[in-house]
Amino acid sequence: MFVHIRNLAFKYPNSKDNTINDFNLTIDQGEIISILGESGSGKSTILRLIAGLEMPTNGNIMVGDHCMCSNSTFTQPEKRGVGMVFQDYALFPHMTVEDNIKFGLQKWSRKDKKNRVGEVLELVNLEDYRKRYPFELSGGQQQRIALARALAPKPKLLLFDEPFSNLDADLQIRIREELRRIIKSTGVTSIFVTHDQDDSQALADRIVVLREGEVAQVGTAQEILGTDCNFADRMPVKPRVLSRV
Amino acid sequence: MKWFRSLKTTMNLWTVFSVIFVLLVLLPNLSIIVQFFAEPNENWLHIREYMLQNYIQNTLILVFFVGILTLFIGTSLAWIISAYDFPMRRFFQWGMILPLAIPPYIGAYTYHGILNYTGVIQTSLRNQFDVTVNQQYFNIMNMPGAIFILTIFLFPYVYTITKAFLARQSTALVENARILGSSSWRIYFRVVLPISRAAIIAGVSLVILEVLNDYGVVSYYGIQTFTTAIFQTWFGMGDLQSAVKLSGTLMVIVLGILVVERIARGRRQFSFTTTKVKLLQPVKLEGRKKWYAFSFCMFIFSIGFIIPVIQLIYWATMTYEQLFSHDFWQLIWNSVSVAFTASTIIVIMAVVISNFARLNRGMLAKTFPKITILGYSIPGAVIAVGVVTLFTALDRQLFGFYEWLGLEPTLLISTSLFMLVFAYVIRYLAVGYNSIESGFDRIGTNFTEASRMLGMSVTKSFFKVDMKLIRGAIFGGFILAFIDIMKELPLTLILRPFNFDTLATKAYQYAVDEMIQQAAIPSIFIILVSGIAIYVFHHVLEKE
Structure with missing residues (x-):
């Protein structure tokens, strides 16, 4: 177990x-x-x-x-070492998508951080949104970024x-299929x-x-x-x- | 075991510092309570026998009339400005807060200067119209005069709180009453006053606390109240012990008022539990009505702001050379540096306590905010007595240490600026705290929790996330505390070190010494700083 x-x-x-x-x-x-x-x-x-x-x-x-x-x-x-995706996503409004994802990687080297951000953004299909701020994203995109941010530090x-x-x-129907896949x-x-x-x-x-x-x-x-x-x-x-x- | 686990989990730097800060706030008040029950001396017996009744009577008369008058002026202005559209309404919306920029003691000597024998009114009547008036009709230095001054410079407390409530919370009820065909007077008395009860009581309570705190107006007008009595007993009779007893009695009155406020407000909150805020749409007034509304607002604004400011500017033109003196810049430096230091400490303490209170549950987290805002309810003179007794006792304890260090003075801390800054912090901590707490309320705890789930500690979360999201509230709290401290009089008069003056004490001193024109420049400086802050807060921030 x-x-x-x-x-x-x-x-x-x-x-x-x-x-x-x-x-x-x-x-x-x-x-x-x-x-x-x-x-x-x-x-x-x-x-x-x-x-x-x-x-x-x-x-x-x-x-x-x-x-x-x-x-x-x-x-x-x-x-x-547990990750969480909040109901309202709780993306930090003063940080870009990239900074939000890097937030949980504080002990990683700069290069590893950059690679990991790329990996998780690719996973949620939002590679081009790296420099956006949360308020520039739709609800579905915010949710995927919240998932990427939670996944980035490789939680147990x-x-x-x-x-x-x-x-x-x-x-909701489209995203839950995708969520299960991810x-x-x-x-x-x-x-x-x-x-x-x-x-x-x-x-x-x-x-x-x-x-x-x-x-x-x-x-x-x-x-x-x-x-x-x-x-x-x-x-x-x-x-x-x-x-x- | 579970108790130990709980303690270990909640025990961090935020908890430790919160406990220390709250103890610091409590100590001066405790020192008053302890000494209040000490054996009374002869002075106190004399005061209690012959004078106390007079102090209580005068204080209650002031509180009662200023309370009632500010209630009607504040709520009627709030209603007219929220519900109707008329010329200059947009300006009055924030302009009506401007009288708050004039500390009542400055208003008191300005009006005295306008109305006395050599003032602009009587001089004009004599010189232009050859009319000599009966002095008794122009004497403002009495109880009705003090009531007028305190009312006209304190009503914005009732106005702002009631207006905020009406504009956001009353829309459905007022619109319904309009549809049901009620007249505007009827809506005011039957709907507006009852539904805004909680907001009005909150505003009037603030006014009453300010009246109890006032020293400048009553002492200048020669009215015996608790604060003047505390000063006289202490400095006139040199009897700190009786001053403590007077302070204790005043604290009992303040606590009584806070209890009455709680009961009067009942279970009503400031807001309904709805997140759908619909602003009250003002009805456009036509014909005579719009000029009635305009005249009423203009009249209050004139006596509360324009007239005293014009008079002060006129006096300033006679004494502007002061501006170029070293002494004046020293005054500005003194005022700004103590206000800056105290406000910085206030903001740090407020952030620590409010962050602790919002992230924890349990007794301490619930009680700390209440203790933190305690100081604002307690009149400055009382805090001064508490702080002095505490610091003198501390100096006595440290006497041996001073000797060991080879220091000459026996009273080191209790004659230093440190004591004044400490007292400011206790008195105005609530101002910074309320602003920062509302900032934290707006962002909730989700961002902090998200940050912790991503591996950051409470402290790192604060610096990387929370602080950046509430920096507006932190800045707001700092500015509000800074301005209040710049204007402060009773605490500064009592606790300032020898030869240390601020703009407020100097302005007051000039007025008391009948050098009223000299008081204008420092007064204008205080009004200017406060006025700019009010403009920024209620105009620019509201737009955002």
Whole structure:
């Protein structure tokens, strides 16, 4: 197992109940996992716990051979070697695309940095956008640059927080195909959270359904979502159309 | 174990410095609280028996009338300028903030100079029309005069906060009321005043805190309030202990006002929870109405800015040779260098505390911002008392050390500029803090988190990302603090080292010594710097 999460629990200071309760998950190397749940189910919190942006009240997270956190240790986010693509991409507005990507390569030599920027830009098909600023890019391009920036330092694990929520429907379909291709070509283990079953089905090797901070189901898209469109009767979460209304 | 893990994770330089800075802010206030309960001396018994009631009464009369008058002037101007279009409206939008550029003590002696026997009005009446007026109608150096001065130079606090609220938050309600056929008076009293309650209370509270802080106006006009009493007890009677007790009592009043503000504002916030900001579209006034609106605004603007400035310029023409003296440039250097030093320290402290507060959860992160802005609520004279007691105690502790170093003076820190700068920092930390905090609020925490996920520590993230994104807010905080310090009077009067004058203290000193024309040049310099800053903030930045 590459990622091993055991008995994870978390509570926000002002809330009475746990946001995450006894969450357990193992992930193989190179696997793409989707955490699917409605808003408020705690899916983004799980991502933040894995990233180290929140500290769990209980539980362990292991990535590779490294213990990211336990009841006695806590590795800071910058030391985890985990990459993340944020919901609103969080591209630094005062830096060009190239500088954004180089940002995570601070210890690399100048030559290696330049080569790596070229590689990841080629991967996301945006080689010509090196000198642009984020505000000069479309939503889809920003997302691909955010992915390139997260991939550049060669993270052990890549996290995506609602990666398609800022894109319109047509672009969403095109980009998720491309995203799967890119992730698979790099072989990086990935977790993305979404409230959209279509995203999960198109991208993930396995889906974890989360409800009120607890794992409700784990399985392949086939096992959980089936192949026909009649999700409503069988699904623990509402289908996309309903959940968006 | 988990507690230790938590401590280890949150313990970094930002936390350590935040704790140190907040303790520095707290110490002078604590020293007042501790000494407030010390055994009273005879002076205090005398003050309490015969004078305290008078101080409280005068202070409350000032607070009450200035509060009510600024409320009506500030909100009515905010409403007219937000809701209607009339000649010069665009200018008045920011021009109405300009009276804030004139510190009330400068306004106080300027108006006295205009209205007294040798002033321009009475001289003109005598020389041109051969009319000699009854002096009592032209005497401004009394309680109504002080109320007038403080009202006319402090109403912009209510105006700006209420106008910002009305322009952005009231659109739907006001437009609905218009569609339902309400008259403009009815909308003002039935819709505007109730919905802007929180904003108005915030503005009036600022005015009240400024009134409590004022020393220049009341002492020049000879009105006994808490601040004048603190000065007199301390310097007249040489009784710091009773000054501490007066300061403590004033602190209780300030805390009372803050509690009343909290209760009056209730759970209402300054803004509704909507991100869709629709600006209120002003209705074009026609015929007489547009001239009524214009006249009202012009009248307030004239007495709040034009008249005193013209008078000061006139006086300045009589004394402009001052400009070429070494002493005057020394004054500018003194004012600018202390304001620059204190503002730089303020910005550094504000950045550290606000960055700590936004990146952490828990008690400390919640409490620190509240303590940081404490100083702005506490009148300058009180802070001065707290700082002096603290530094004198410190000097006593260090006496042996000074001797060991072979230094002659027994009071080294408490007679130095360091003490004045320290007091400025405590008093105006809130000004820098609010600006920087709002800058951090605008960018959120996503960029910092993204930077950390890319391998940067909190500190590196700050320098490479956050600082660059909030540099406007940092600069804004610096300028606001700088201007407030340039204008500051009571703290500077009490804490300045021997023979150290700033533009503000010199202007005040000239006025007290009846050399009113001499006060004009330093006063104009202060107004000019403040006016330019107001222009830049509310005109250029608003456009951007």
